[in-house]
Amino acid sequence: EKEKQDYVFCLEQSLLLYNPEYILLVEDDAVPEEEIFSVLQHLFSARFSKPYLRDALYFKLYHPERLQRYFNPEPMRILEWLGLGMFLGPVLTCAYCRAAGRAGPSWRLVAFFALYSMALSELVGRHYGLELRRLHPALYNVVPASECCTPAMLFPAASARRASGYLRGLRCRRGFAKDTALYSLLRGEGENAFVVEPNLVRHVGMYSSLRLNSNPKLL
Incomplete structure (x- = not known):
């Protein structure tokens, strides 16, 4: 008091x-x-x-x-986490297909890399990713x-x-x-x-x- x-x-x-x-x-x-x-x-x-x-x-x-971290009861953070997976999943899939010489991506591969990137970001820690926003004041959230x-x-x-x-x-x-x-x-x-x-x-x-x-x- x-x-x-x-x-x-x-x-x-x-x-x-x-x-x-x-x-x-x-x-x-x-x-x-x-x-x-x-x-x-x-x-x-x-x-x-x-x-x-x-x-x-x-x-x-x-x-x-x-x-x-992403594992918190805050809807906006869960949406951010899903968005990260939806963005990195296709990007990593395309990079993998190009490096491996595959003809084209499959939805299973996209889903795998999406889940992989989401799990990795949670293990590393969301707050480390937030540090990238310090590059410019306009990037602060x-x-x-x-x-x-x-x-x-x-x-x-x-x-x-x-x-x-x-x-x-x-x-x-x-x-x-x-x-x-x-x-x-x-x-x-x-x-x-x-x-x-x-x-x-x-x-x-x-x-x-x-x-x-x-x-x-x-x-």
Whole structure:
């Protein structure tokens, strides 16, 4: 609860003292990537003005790599995974047929390479593929946010007012920390939120002080 109160205080004081368009809250165990400001500048000028992003409650700038894999209950990620297989399956099949001197591809071969590429991408890790998006700010992706973790959050000013009001009406407790509270607002209040991929900060904290036990797990 104290963490949530501090978070609300930071939001409200930022609104009161600076009259900003956006508020960027970065926690003390998050280190910004070198390209964070160039990417944010591009997002401000070219992406966040779009209707479906304009009224977002918040934008997450970090999501744990272990939760960025394809095997997660997020429909958009499953569609991305299927699209990867549908693209790489025919490409790898054509390359194989040319290298092996085969007359033409078969649907079995296409299906094999599609499944092979999907399995390989999951084993290697989706977050490694996301690193290719760092080549240019325009390649960064903005997708619907999922639960967990708030090392770096971007709030439009109007949304920050709504978020602070919502959070004041909630009481955090063990198992219902501020990140869960923020995520609960999306369904409870009909709000939208998004996450920027790949991450724009690195989370350097090893343990959470909110987990009160003698053998804390690594984050």
